[in-house]
Amino acid sequence: MNRSDVHQVADGVFRVDGGIVNWYLLRDGRDLTLVDAGYPGNAGDVESSIRLLGHDPRDVRALLVTHAHADHIGAAGPLHAQYDTPAYCSAAEVPHAHREFLEQVTPVQVLANAWRPGVLPWALRAIRLGGTTPTAVPHAQPFPGTGPLDLPGGPVPVPTPGHTRGHSAFHLPSVGAVLTGDGLVTGHPTSRRTGPQLLPGFFDHDRPATVATLAPLAGLDAELVLPGHGEPWHGPVADAVAAARS
Numbered sequence: 001m002n003r004s005d006v007h008q009v010a011d012g013v014f015r016v017d018g019g020i021v022n023w024y025l026l027r028d029g030r031d032l033t034l035v036d037a038g039y040p041g042n043a044g045d046v047e048s049s050i051r052l053l054g055h056d057p058r059d060v061r062a063l064l065v066t067h068a069h070a071d072h073i074g075a076a077g078p079l080h081a082q083y084d085t086p087a088y089c090s091a092a093e094v095p096h097a098h099r100e101f102l103e104q105v106t107p108v109q110v111l112a113n114a115w116r117p118g119v120l121p122w123a124l125r126a127i128r129l130g131g132t133t134p135t136a137v138p139h140a141q142p143f144p145g146t147g148p149l150d151l152p153g154g155p156v157p158v159p160t161p162g163h164t165r166g167h168s169a170f171h172l173p174s175v176g177a178v179l180t181g182d183g184l185v186t187g188h189p190t191s192r193r194t195g196p197q198l199l200p201g202f203f204d205h206d207r208p209a210t211v212a213t214l215a216p217l218a219g220l221d222a223e224l225v226l227p228g229h230g231e232p233w234h235g236p237v238a239d240a241v242a243a244a245r246s
C-alpha cells in the first residue's frame with residue numbers, strides 16, 4: 001500500500017485500491033468513516049491507507065459494511081480489537097456478519113466456474129488474501145438510526161438486497177456520489193468488460209433481487225458511482241444502471 005493507491009475522488013471522499021477490491025474513506029475534519037474493509041489479508045493495508053491520509057485509526061468513527069463477504073470485512077476484527085472501531089450494516093445483514101449463515105460463493109461454485117476467463121487467477125489472488133479464511137464481524141450492529149447517518153460524509157444507507165440479503169449502498173448527497181458495494185460494479189478480474197455492470201451471477205446470493213435493486217439506485221441524485229470493485233464512474237447513476245442492465 002502506498003500513496004498512489006489512495007485517490008481523492010470527491011471532496012472528502014477517498015477511494016483505496018486494494019488490488020482486487022476497493023474500500024473508501026470519508027473525511028470530515030479529523031474524523032473518518034471507513035466504508036468496507038478489504039480482505040483479511042488487506043487488514044494492514046486498510047490501516048496503512050488511513051495513515052497515508054495523515055490520520056490515525058482512532059480517527060475512524062465507524063466502519064460501514066455494504067455486505068459481509070470476506071473481501072469487504074477483512075479489517076473489521078483487527079480495527080475493533082485494537083481501536084474499538086464499531087461496525088455497522090443493515091439489520092438484515094447483521095446475522096450474516098455474525099456468520100449465523102453464509103451467503104458467499106463457495107470454493108465448489110468457484111471451481112465449477114473455473115473455465116470462465118479470469119476466474120482461476122482471481123481465485124488464487126483471493127485465497128492468498130484470506131478469501132477462504134472464516135471471517136466474521138461478531139461486533140456488527142444495525143445502523144444507529146434511519147436516514148443520513150451521523151458520521152463523517154453523511155452517508156445515507158440505501159437498501160439494495162440481492163448480492164446478499166442485507167446488502168446496502170451508501171448515498172453521499174453532499175457530493176452527489178453513491179457507494180454501490182457489489183450491487184453495481186465497474187470491473188472485476190472475472191469480467192472482460194469495464195464500465196457499469198453486475199458481477200458474474202454466481203457471486204450473487206439472489207440474482208433477480210440484485211437486478212431489482214438497480215431501480216432504487218437509478219433514482220438517486222448522484223453523478224459519481226463508487227463501486228466495491230472497479231474504477232470510479234462519472235455520470236448520472238441512472239445511466240450507469242442502464243449500462244449494467246444492457
Ligand SMILES: [Zn+2]
Pocket residue numbers: 021069071072182228229
Ligand atoms: Zn466484493
